[in-house]
Amino acid sequence: MFHILVADDDKNIRLLLKKVLERENYLVSTAVNGEQALEILDREHIDLAVLDIMMPRMDGYEFTRLLRENRNDLPILMVSARQQPADKKQGFLAGTDDYMTKPIDPEELLLRVKALLRRAKIASERQIVIGEVTLDYDSFTVSRAGEVQELPQKEFLLLYKLLSYPGRIFTRIQLMDEIWGADSETGWETLTVHVGRLRKRFEGWEEFSIESVRGLGYKAVKKI
DSSP, rough: OEEEEEESOOOOHHHHHHHHHTTTOEEEHHHHHHHHHHHHHHSSSSSSEEEEEEOSOOHHHHHHHHHHHTTOOOOOOEEEEEOHHHHHHHHHHHSSSSSEEEEEOHHHHHHHHHHHHTTSSSSSTSSSTTTEEETTTTTTTETTTEEEEEOOOHHHHHHHHHHHSTTOEEEEHIIIIIIOOHHHHHHHHHHHHHHHHHHHHHHTSSSSSEEEEETTTEEEEEOO
């Protein structure tokens, strides 16, 4: 499940973008300015940012420049009412990957988001292939050499998230928020149980493993 950050000081725009993106099964976090967006980046794993330019405290230009100066290559789509070529040029010079103008066309927005995810090589075909193993997001299945296992939704989403970024450590809070939702009252023991089920289910598979990182969380390791 891809996690998208929407930053815009207009509440109606935030709600519209959230609704459009969630209909396509993206996980969406929202911020009212660049400073709040940075706080979300500090505690969440984000796959792409959609942000307005004119925001209080920290605008879209400053937010983008700050990320690029710190060698953060997060895909960024600027969405702004500013339509002059000079505005777009400033956005690209700051480091944005794409730029579209308001009013927003939902279909165009989704096409641009998918294109950016594809360019960033983030499982654009909704599949992960590791040797003979294939994880198919649309069917929640894991197949290997003719064997097909259909996983419960939470187990699949957890495995898919970890294997989308092999070697990257995800904290327990990140995984709980992204798979179960930030408002869920589910405890960490549920995550532990799901990891245990995945380990048992794929015990003996040499292509990958799920490893615990003491005091932090979990990571997936590709072994081929």
